[in-house]
Amino acid sequence: xxxxxxxxxxxxxxxxxxxxxxxxxxxxxxxxxxxxxxxxxxxxxxxxxxxxxxxxxxxxxxxxxxxxxxxxxxxxxxxxxxxxxxxxxxxxxxxxxxxxxxxxxxxxxxxxxxxxxxxxxxxxxxxxxxxxxxxxxxxxxxxxxx
Numbered sequence: 034x035x036x037x038x039x040x041x042x043x044x045x046x047x048x049x050x051x052x053x054x055x056x057x058x059x060x061x062x063x064x065x066x067x068x069x070x071x072x073x074x075x076x077x078x079x080x081x082x083x084x085x086x087x088x089x090x091x092x093x094x095x096x097x098x099x100x101x102x103x104x105x106x107x108x109x110x111x112x113x114x115x116x117x118x119x120x121x122x123x124x125x126x127x128x129x130x131x132x133x134x135x136x137x138x139x140x141x142x143x144x145x146x147x148x149x150x151x152x153x154x155x156x157x158x159x160x161x162x163x164x165x166x167x168x169x170x171x172x173x174x175x176x177x178x179x
Contacts, residue, residue, distance in 0.1 A: 066103055066113050068096040072121040088133045096121060098132070105136030130171060140171040149177040 073095050076084070081095065089098055099120040100113075107113030119125055126132065134140035146167050150160045164174050 065110065066100040066117045068094075068100050068117065069121060070094070070096055072096060075121075075123050088129075090137055101136035102127060102132055105142075106131075134171070141167075143172060145173040145175060147175045147177070149179075 073081070076095060084095055084098065089095070090101075093101070100117050103113045103117035103120065107116055120127065127135065128144045130140060130144050131142045135142045148160060148163060150156050160176060164176065167174050
């Protein structure tokens with residue numbers, strides 16, 4: 034494990050290479066994820082360009098981003114390592130807001146929000162304010178007006 038950690042990058046909980054680090058959550062026990070830079074070879078050139086243009090934080094590598102997302106949503110180090118391994122091996126890829134915002138202090142990690150408007154002026158205004166906040170943080174919105 035020591036040799037593997039020396040060859041690979043180590044991503045520690047709460048560490049972000051650019052932007053503001055996500056505050057440590059007191060109930061989280063995730064400390065580090067061992068990354069494997071050789072897995073960059075699994076990405077296509079188009080995929081690398083897309084990740085660089087739209088998802089990476091400043092100074093962050095592809096594997097750092099996958100580790101950031103894994104630590105943001107894991108319950109413990111084993112869970113974080115498994116999530117990282119699944120993403121970095123391209124067995125699955127999280128939705129855009131999860132990949133872009135997970136573990137970073139920006140935006141929301143949810144693709145779409147659904148809400149309903151109350152049948153009053155206050156209900157309309159409350160929903161309007163909620164939608165403005167959600168949209169300003171990158172959330173997609175579906176509102177029921179019935």
